[in-house]
Amino acid sequence: MPEKPKVAFYWCASCGGCEEAVVDLGDAILDVVAAVDIVFWPVALDFKRKDVEALPDASIAISFVNGAVRTSEQLEMSHLLRRKSQLLVALGSCSHLGGVPGLANLFGRDSILEEVYSLSPATINPEHRMPAARYGDNGNTVELPELHQSVHSLNQVVDVDYYIPGCPPTPKMFQAALQTLMSGQLPPRGTVLAPDHALCDECPRKDSKPQDLTIAEFKRPQQLLIDEQKCLLAQGLLCMGPATRAGCEALCIHGNMPCTGCHGPTSRVKDQGAKILSSLAILVEAREEPEIIKMQASIPDPVGTFYRYSLPASLLRKRRFAEAPPAR
Amino acid sequence: MLNRPPAAKESAGPQFEPRIVAFFCNWCTYLAADLAGTSRMKYAPNVRVVRLMCSGRVDPQFVLDAFAHGADGVFIGGCHPGDCHYQEGNYKTLKRYALLKRLLKDMGIEEERFRLEWISAAEADRVRATINDMVEKVRALGPLALDAQAAEQPSVAQEVMA
Numbered sequence: 388m389p390e391k392p393k394v395a396f397y398w399c400a401s402c403g404g405c406e407e408a409v410v411d412l413g414d415a416i417l418d419v420v421a422a423v424d425i426v427f428w429p430v431a432l433d434f435k436r437k438d439v440e441a442l443p444d445a446s447i448a449i450s451f452v453n454g455a456v457r458t459s460e461q462l463e464m465s466h467l468l469r470r471k472s473q474l475l476v477a478l479g480s481c482s483h484l485g486g487v488p489g490l491a492n493l494f495g496r497d498s499i500l501e502e503v504y505s506l507s508p509a510t511i512n513p514e515h516r517m518p519a520a521r522y523g524d525n526g527n528t529v530e531l532p533e534l535h536q537s538v539h540s541l542n543q544v545v546d547v548d549y550y551i552p553g554c555p556p557t558p559k560m561f562q563a564a565l566q567t568l569m570s571g572q573l574p575p576r577g578t579v580l581a582p583d584h585a586l587c588d589e590c591p592r593k594d595s596k597p598q599d600l601t602i603a604e605f606k607r608p609q610q611l612l613i614d615e616q617k618c619l620l621a622q623g624l625l626c627m628g629p630a631t632r633a634g635c636e637a638l639c640i641h642g643n644m645p646c647t648g649c650h651g652p653t654s655r656v657k658d659q660g661a662k663i664l665s666s667l668a669i670l671v672e673a674r675e676e677p678e679i680i681k682m683q684a685s686i687p688d689p690v691g692t693f694y695r696y697s698l699p700a701s702l703l704r705k706r707r708f709a710e711a712p713p714a715r
Numbered sequence: 716m717l718n719r720p721p722a723a724k725e726s727a728g729p730q731f732e733p734r735i736v737a738f739f740c741n742w743c744t745y746l747a748a749d750l751a752g753t754s755r756m757k758y759a760p761n762v763r764v765v766r767l768m769c770s771g772r773v774d775p776q777f778v779l780d781a782f783a784h785g786a787d788g789v790f791i792g793g794c795h796p797g798d799c800h801y802q803e804g805n806y807k808t809l810k811r812y813a814l815l816k817r818l819l820k821d822m823g824i825e826e827e828r829f830r831l832e833w834i835s836a837a838e839a840d841r842v843r844a845t846i847n848d849m850v851e852k853v854r855a856l857g858p859l860a861l862d863a864q865a866a867e868q869p870s871v872a873q874e875v876m877a
Binding site for chain 1: 780783806814817825
């Protein structure tokens, strides 16, 4: 019997939702298990790092890595899996673009540690103890992974062959991607394994989007009774659909909620946030600067909204601190 | 990467020379800059002008890309409201500019580094004055140096060092 191709799964800075996307294959996961040999999957199987280290280089056919890279351990595992794998696939928004953890790039490591271990109201830490990479006690030393200054997408630390977008990717999309990768008929390296057009294109409410759309004020979902048929942008909701890659089958729209942009941009766009800013800014009807500013103030958090999943992969990558980050 | 202009000779030490990327509309500010040239007006040599058919062509990505690749400031010059060759282009620019400015502020980039001015084809002196003013303001702020930050990215391992 010929040897089955080896597959590995790993998670870096993530919530576990991408693992869920794999498990959500349901019965179909049995076909996957029948076709491949899973050699590493910390969330589900008891293999250790040393088992991966013992494998010959490039012996794993495909490694799926989800999660952003923000600790020394995640960086090492990314390099290790890159070396051991023929194909390295970034699974989900965090490894694709930095994801929600990437919003930490608005603060920097030190102010995050300060907030979590000292300032937060639920913390009592009079000795001001901070996590350290090494800790010695009675001659014993324990080590912890160190937190990086900023969060990176997977392709900022190692070469990545393919991307499966989404927060999390739909099981259907994961399955289709897996089939493509196993077929041997590989698309060009660097391809995002999802359709290359904007979500609006496959939106069930596409026809209700007015030709000349203007918005008097952006509203948040809790501020209005949302019409279930009408274009969400036309209702004043901030929908990322125009600047977001399709492929999710408009799941959020079907749930009557606006798109938050988890699939990232299409291949023709470098910076998803800049593109949605460009298209939303001009929907303002006003023509005088004070009125424009007033209307745009109804977008409470431009960076957090436009770059919810893509800040580390954006052109600016992280907030700049002229001096030390201010303590909050 | 943009080359830095040579440091001014008269100053004692090497003075910081800001690099400013300017996007000028073909129908107004670009002609005004041309007029400034033919009128032999002098202005600070720190600006690299990119001619576009309309200030409305300035994709916010251009601005972010300029900053990310080492620009210390970005300057957009367009037609006065009501004068756009394409009717609406400069209004779109104004709307994008207002929101982009807010976003840049949230990303830690000072307001003075990003500027929009309406300058008609006849206002050569305004090109001179605006550029000189912006160069001085950006010079006072110091380098933005986001290109250096991007170059550091691959050596993530170094970041671990506290």
